[in-house]
Amino acid sequence: MKRILIIGGGYSGTEIIRQLVLRGVRGIEVELISVGRYFENTIAGTEVISEKLRAEDLRYDLQLLSDYWGFSLTAGRVTKINLDEKVVKLENGEREYDVLVVASGSVPNFYDVKGFDLALPSYRLSDFEQINRSLKRLNNDRPRVIIVGAGYVGLEVAAEIMDFFKSSGRKAEVIVVEKTGHVLPGFNNEAARRMTLEAMSSRGIGFNFGKGVKRIAEGKVVLEDGSELQSDLTIWSGGVKGSELALNTIGASLHNSYIHVDEKLLIKGRLDAFAIGDAAYVETGGSVAQKMAGEALEQAVTTARNIISIIGGQKPSVEHKINYSVNFPKVLLSLGEGKALLIFGPHYASLGSTEYFLKRRIDVEEMMGRFPRA
Numbered sequence: 001m002k003r004i005l006i007i008g009g010g011y012s013g014t015e016i017i018r019q020l021v022l023r024g025v026r027g028i029e030v031e032l033i034s035v036g037r038y039f040e041n042t043i044a045g046t047e048v049i050s051e052k053l054r055a056e057d058l059r060y061d062l063q064l065l066s067d068y069w070g071f072s073l074t075a076g077r078v079t080k081i082n083l084d085e086k087v088v089k090l091e092n093g094e095r096e097y098d099v100l101v102v103a104s105g106s107v108p109n110f111y112d113v114k115g116f117d118l119a120l121p122s123y124r125l126s127d128f129e130q131i132n133r134s135l136k137r138l139n140n141d142r143p144r145v146i147i148v149g150a151g152y153v154g155l156e157v158a159a160e161i162m163d164f165f166k167s168s169g170r171k172a173e174v175i176v177v178e179k180t181g182h183v184l185p186g187f188n189n190e191a192a193r194r195m196t197l198e199a200m201s202s203r204g205i206g207f208n209f210g211k212g213v214k215r216i217a218e219g220k221v222v223l224e225d226g227s228e229l230q231s232d233l234t235i236w237s238g239g240v241k242g243s244e245l246a247l248n249t250i251g252a253s254l255h256n257s258y259i260h261v262d263e264k265l266l267i268k269g270r271l272d273a274f275a276i277g278d279a280a281y282v283e284t285g286g287s288v289a290q291k292m293a294g295e296a297l298e299q300a301v302t303t304a305r306n307i308i309s310i311i312g313g314q315k316p317s318v319e320h321k322i323n324y325s326v327n328f329p330k331v332l333l334s335l336g337e338g339k340a341l342l343i344f345g346p347h348y349a350s351l352g353s354t355e356y357f358l359k360r361r362i363d364v365e366e367m368m369g370r371f372p373r374a
Helices: 011-022 042-048 062-069 125-137 152-167 190-202 293-311 353-368
Strands: 002-007 028-034 038-040 059-061 072-075 078-082 087-090 094-096 099-102 106-108 144-148 173-178 206-209 213-217 220-223 228-230 233-236 240-242 258-260 273-275 330-336 339-344 348-352
Touching: 002 011, 002 293, 011 028, 011 062, 011 099, 011 293, 028 062, 038 062, 042 125, 042 152, 042 353, 059 062, 062 072, 099 293, 125 152, 125 233, 144 152, 144 228, 152 173, 152 190, 152 330, 190 206, 190 330, 190 339, 190 348, 273 293, 330 353, 339 353, 348 353
Parallel strands: 002 028, 002 099, 028 072, 099 273, 144 173, 144 233, 173 206
Antiparallel strands: 038 059, 078 087, 087 094, 106 240, 213 220, 220 228, 330 339, 339 348
């Protein structure tokens, strides 16, 4: 019996198990190690801020899932992986494996900014719940909210904050600080950037481009040139980096802070250990994979197929085809007020209510519909 060990209960970690179940794989032992008890559908989480969605509707109990799908669940934090000895160390105990999948995700990147702990992160469902509670506690007539980062998450946070105040009949000043000269720095689509900036500016959202954050202090954000922005609430949406586990994986090569994998999603130089999703740096055929849920799910499918080969005594042979690449962005971005922006490739972009309906269907119904109904 082969022992499959999966680290991380997010999109890719749970999808691998789902794929093995759907393909009727038998005669294996699967264990999932997760820091939290719940799968969290974070891509829809920003709408928790405006109370359009409830956080509990975007969570799924991993213990319940283990009962349905027949895998064992261990709640704990992995502290070190030794690929040479095929041993995974936890805070309490250790595990051996025949096949390993590192799907430990990413963590917020604060870029060593001083006082970052005074800002609210915008990464997990609990973060969006905390932002909602903090907005409710702002009692001045026109509070100022500073959001650091004009990427995908930062813009959605800004839009949902505006919707929150609009639904409560209040006004707020929302300013997005972005070190680069434009919104959506990770998406090479000029039409999308222009449409996004126009739509959000028309709602009264302000932008401060070209200067990064040097320091966060009580009631203010200090920029690199020494200028200050007064703030009643500061939110950090400044990007992500690989988890600390990548640095503590003996035998793995890293690309920046991510585990470097080959075209089969195997950790470089290994035939029995994979890294996928936000934990991995994936580059095949000249394309680099984006850190997106849709891409993580497709990487899980590739990995499941290769695991099946290993179970059958064969070498993994399925090469991954990147579907969500840096060069050809594909994303639905909510801009609030029931509208979303569709970005498809470097040139096409459309904005409207139909796009928002599509985003809701994909991000909520389809994403949560992967799991058995409780």
